[in-house]
Amino acid sequence: MFVNNDVRKSEEMLERHVTQPSEAGHPIILSTEDLHVYYGKKEALFEGDLQFASNQITALIGPSGSGKSTFLRSLNRMNDRIATVTGRIMYRGVDINQPAVDVYEMRRRVGMVFQRPNPFAKSIYDNIAFALRLRGVTGKHELDEIVETSLKQAALWDQVKDDLNKSALALSGGQAQRLCIARAIAVKPDILLLDEPASALDPVSTGQLEDTLLELKENYTIIIVTHNMQQAARISEYTAFFNQGRVLEYDTTSQIFTNPQVQVTSDYVSGNFG
Amino acid sequence: MKATQQLEQQLKRRSKAAKLEIWGRVVSFSALLLIVAVVVAIIGFVASKGIATFTSNHVNLWDFLTGKQWNPNITDANGKPEVGALPMIVGSFLITILSALVATPFAIGTAVFMNEISPNKGAKILQPVTELLVGIPSVVYGFIGLSVVVPVTRAIFGGSGFGILSGTCVLFVMILPTVTSMSADALKSVPRYYREASLALGATQWQTIYKVVLRAATPGLMTAVVFGMARAFGEALAVQMVIGNAALMPNSLVSPSSTLTSVLTTGIGNTVMGSLQNNALWSLALVLLLMSLIFNLIIRLIGRKGRLQ
Numbered sequence: 019m020f021v022n023n024d025v026r027k028s029e030e031m032l033e034r035h036v037t038q039p040s041e042a043g044h045p046i047i048l049s050t051e052d053l054h055v056y057y058g059k060k061e062a063l064f065e066g067d068l069q070f071a072s073n074q075i076t077a078l079i080g081p082s083g084s085g086k087s088t089f090l091r092s093l094n095r096m097n098d099r100i101a102t103v104t105g106r107i108m109y110r111g112v113d114i115n116q117p118a119v120d121v122y123e124m125r126r127r128v129g130m131v132f133q134r135p136n137p138f139a140k141s142i143y144d145n146i147a148f149a150l151r152l153r154g155v156t157g158k159h160e161l162d163e164i165v166e167t168s169l170k171q172a173a174l175w176d177q178v179k180d181d182l183n184k185s186a187l188a189l190s191g192g193q194a195q196r197l198c199i200a201r202a203i204a205v206k207p208d209i210l211l212l213d214e215p216a217s218a219l220d221p222v223s224t225g226q227l228e229d230t231l232l233e234l235k236e237n238y239t240i241i242i243v244t245h246n247m248q249q250a251a252r253i254s255e256y257t258a259f260f261n262q263g264r265v266l267e268y269d270t271t272s273q274i275f276t277n278p279q280v281q282v283t284s285d286y287v288s289g290n291f292g
Numbered sequence: 293m294k295a296t297q298q299l300e301q302q303l304k305r306r307s308k309a310a311k312l313e314i315w316g317r318v319v320s321f322s323a324l325l326l327i328v329a330v331v332v333a334i335i336g337f338v339a340s341k342g343i344a345t346f347t348s349n350h351v352n353l354w355d356f357l358t359g360k361q362w363n364p365n366i367t368d369a370n371g372k373p374e375v376g377a378l379p380m381i382v383g384s385f386l387i388t389i390l391s392a393l394v395a396t397p398f399a400i401g402t403a404v405f406m407n408e409i410s411p412n413k414g415a416k417i418l419q420p421v422t423e424l425l426v427g428i429p430s431v432v433y434g435f436i437g438l439s440v441v442v443p444v445t446r447a448i449f450g451g452s453g454f455g456i457l458s459g460t461c462v463l464f465v466m467i468l469p470t471v472t473s474m475s476a477d478a479l480k481s482v483p484r485y486y487r488e489a490s491l492a493l494g495a496t497q498w499q500t501i502y503k504v505v506l507r508a509a510t511p512g513l514m515t516a517v518v519f520g521m522a523r524a525f526g527e528a529l530a531v532q533m534v535i536g537n538a539a540l541m542p543n544s545l546v547s548p549s550s551t552l553t554s555v556l557t558t559g560i561g562n563t564v565m566g567s568l569q570n571n572a573l574w575s576l577a578l579v580l581l582l583m584s585l586i587f588n589l590i591i592r593l594i595g596r597k598g599r600l601q
Contacts (some may be wrong), residue, residue, distance in 0.1 A: 096492060126494035136485040139508060148503070149493035198489070205494060 035279035039071040039256055047072035047239050048093065048128075048209060051113075055088050055097060062088045064263040066105065070209075070256075075231060075240045077250035077271065080260030081291065086243045089260070090211050091248040093241065094128040095121050109209075112221035126153070129202035133214040135194035137186035137201075142169075142178055143196060145186045146204045153205065164204055171237075172200035173230045192223025196230060203238065210234065212242040216249065228253050247287060251275050259283045335581065343580025345571040350540065351375055352462040356575060362539035362555070375572045377552075379541045381579065384551040386542065387456050387531065388524045391463035395471050396517050398464075400506075404473035408501050414476075425469035434530035437462035442534055449546040454536030457545040462534055463524045471520035478512025479505060514594045522587040528553035552576050 034130050037142040039046065046069045053066030070076050078086040091097045093107060095114070096120065116283040126149075127242040129186050137145050146157075146165045157160060165182070174196045178189075186197055194213055202210060212231075216224040224246075231240055231253055244250050250271065257274040259267040259282075267274060267283040278284040283292045294586050345351050351373065359376015402422075406414030441461045446453030480506050490500040506513070536548025537558055556576055563570040 094492065096488065122494045122496050124494075125492060130492035132485060132492070133483055136483075136489040138486065138489065138504060144534060147488075149495065150501050152493075152495050152503070201489075201493065 028180060033280050033282075034065075034066065034266055035283075036265060037270075038069050039074070040269075041071060041074075041255075041266075044071040044074050046070065047110060048241075049108045050089075050093075051056060051106040051108065053092060053103065053107065054135060055085070055092055056102040056104075057100070062101070062263055063092070065265055066092070068265060068268055070239060070241060072239045073235055073237075074255040075235055075242060075253050076256040076258065077254035078241065078243045078258050079245075079247060079250050079286075081286070082245075083262075084260040085263040086258075086260040087213055090241065090243050090264075091130075092212055093209075093211055094123075094125050094130055096130060113261055121257070126205045127207050128209045128211060129205065129207035130211045130213070131195070131198050131202050133216050133217055135189075135191055135198055135218065137189065137194050137197050139185065139187055142186045142189070142197060143182040146201050147211060149201065166203040168200040169197075171203055171230075171234060172196045173226065173233070174200055190223070192219050195219060195223070199230065203234070207238065207243065209239045209243075212236045212240065214243050214245060217245060220239045224249070247275075256286070261286070304559045323388075336406040338574065338577050338581050341574035343575075345375065345568070345575040349373070349571055351568075351572075356379070356572075360541055364563075364572045373568055373572075375568075375575075377572075377576060377579065379539055379542040380550055380552045380555050380576065383456065383535070383542055383549045384525060384553070384580075384583075387459045387463060387535075387551060388521050390456065390460040390545075391467060391524045392471075392517055392521045393461065394464045395468050395520060399468055399471035399475050399516070399520070400513060402472045403479055404501055405477050406472075407479040407503060408497070418472075422469045422473050425465070426473075429525060430466065430530040431533075433462055433466050434533035437530060437534040445546060452536060452548060453545045453546070454534060454548045455544070456535065456542050456549055459531045459551070460545075462530050463527060466527060466530060467520035467524050470523055471516045474516035474519055475509075475513050478509040478516060481512060482508045483583065511594050511597060515591050518587055518591050518594065522584060522591075525583060525587065526553065528557045532557050552580050556580075 049069040050066045053063060054061065055063035055066075066085075066089050068076075068089075074254045078090060080086050088097065088101070088217065091177075092103050092115075094100075095103075097103055103115060105115065109124070109128065112119070114128075138148065140148070143165055146168055147161050150161060150164060155164070166175060166179075169178065174193060178184075186194065189197060195218070195246060199210075199215075216227050219227065228249065231242070234240060242250075242254065254271045257269070257271040258265050259278075261281070261282055267278060267280045269279070273279075274283060275287055278287060282291075345356065346353050347466060355372070355375055358378055359374070360378050361374040361376045362379060363374040380531055402418060406418050437458060441458045442453040444453075445455070445458050445461075449457070486504050486508055487500055490504045491497070495503070495596055531551055532554035535554055537550050537554055538548040539550050539555060540548070542549035559569070559573050563573060
């Protein structure tokens with residue numbers, strides 16, 4: 019059957035299905051309204067209007083270049099010096115996309131873990147203590163305690179408790195990524211943003227990381243960008259599908275994967291995309 | 293069977309490309325050989341000449357390094373020639389260390405501005421300025437030093453105005469571009485994800501620069517400073533124009549003194565080959581050469597240490 023792809027595309031772009039999470043006990047903690055991101059004159063994100071439920075995992079999926087990382091990086095203003103971000107990002111009722119907001123304090127509350135494990139060339143202990151010391155936490159006892167609890171939460175404590183003073187660069191990829199998670203939660207954030215955290219890891223480390231995230235959900239709201247659709251299906255409650263800078267569909271993960279409303283989403287999750 | 297033989301013949305035939313390959317290897321290897329030969333010859337020549345002071349003129353090495361009187365034309369009461377190089381060695385080290393001390397904060401500050409704070413402006417304005425500064429001939433620096441720095445020093449501190457202080461001022465400007473551009477390279481080599489990790493943890497930009505970027509770039513920054521020092525140590529002309537050229541122990545920063553290089557440039561044309569006066573100058577050159585080698589060694593050591601981290 020002959021299908022004119024260009025026509026199909028433009029028609030499909032009009033089709034959108036974005037819902038609001040409304041599960042009891044999980045109020046909306048973060049939402050974006052009319053979010054647009056420009057790199058120079060090029061617009062990378064056209065529509066960003068999502069609401070995130072607290073203490074849940076939300077997955078952002080979509081093909082490369084669909085704007086999901088751009089969207090995620092806007093949420094804690096990591097795009098500040100790189101791109102122009104317009105629109106509102108409401109965090110517990112406050113628009114954090116205003117110039118008056120102290121971006122450093124905001125980033126403490128909205129932490130981020132990157133695609134590539136990026137520990138500093140310091141000891142494991144100093145990696146976690148880094149952000150704490152910047153905030154004036156210098157008591158040895160207090161630091162020791164936070165380092166221990168953070169590493170335990172990130173499921174790394176048992177493996178490194180005897181090597182806290184060794185260089186973090188000696189850790190394996192999976193351990194390094196969990197160290198980065200421990201480092202991010204040491205400052206007690208509210209929300210944890212993860213940008214493809216498992217893409218550089220092997221399947222075993224990936225599995226461990228997912229277990230860690232499921233445990234962290236108790237205390238943190240997690241938003242994760244992933245290329246791995248099985249991963250999204252395994253760990254997340256909500257899934258947003260991005261395509262060409264737009265959120266095309268946003269619903270519970272089970273809906274997205276079993277009963278997508280938009281044709282492009284259906285093609286993507288079933289592997290018929292492109 | 294025939295096909296195999298044919299194939300073997302084809303494979304074993306030297307193609308034009310293979311011949312060209314050998315030719316290219318020969319050319320590049322002989323270029324390397326020539327350079328090595330020149331370097332070895334220079335070191336051998338300077339060493340043989342420089343050692344002559346101690347072997348054929350029987351000057352004590354210790355006296356040479358610690359003696360405070362430099363006057364190769366005169367022999368002292370014991371009949372020994374006065375070839376104490378300590379004033380020049382002190383002068384060279386003093387001027388090198390002082391100019392590096394003054395230049396380093398400016399250089400690192402500029403590099404931080406160019407790389408971290410305003411990369412666009414840095415690339416547009418500071419990069420060409422730095423490159424221009426490198427291109428100015430040293431005689432021009434010396435001339436400006438002679439007609440601007442020396443009179444100003446004279447007006448403020450009295451005396452003649454010639455001395456270590458004026459030399460430091462001139463050398464500071466001369467090594468600044470070298471140290472700046474190398475520091476900028478060191479900062480550039482700090483991976484972007486280091487900065488992102490720090491910023492995402494809520495560190496301010498200054499905290500990120502101070503605690504993460506500068507720490508990670510320390511080996512590179514140290515290399516930059518040592519490179520600047522090597523340049524300051526070896527600079528002759530500009531220093532000679534402002535330092536006063538008196539082979540005396542510097543008793544203050546504004547008293548006329550000299551460095552290894554300035555004594556060499558003033559003296560080398562006025563001596564006869566093979567005489568003690570000439571050999572003593574070669575010994576100074578040998579000291580200079582050895583110091584350059586030591587600077588290079590330090591740079592290598594820092595580089596290796598940086599890689600291990």
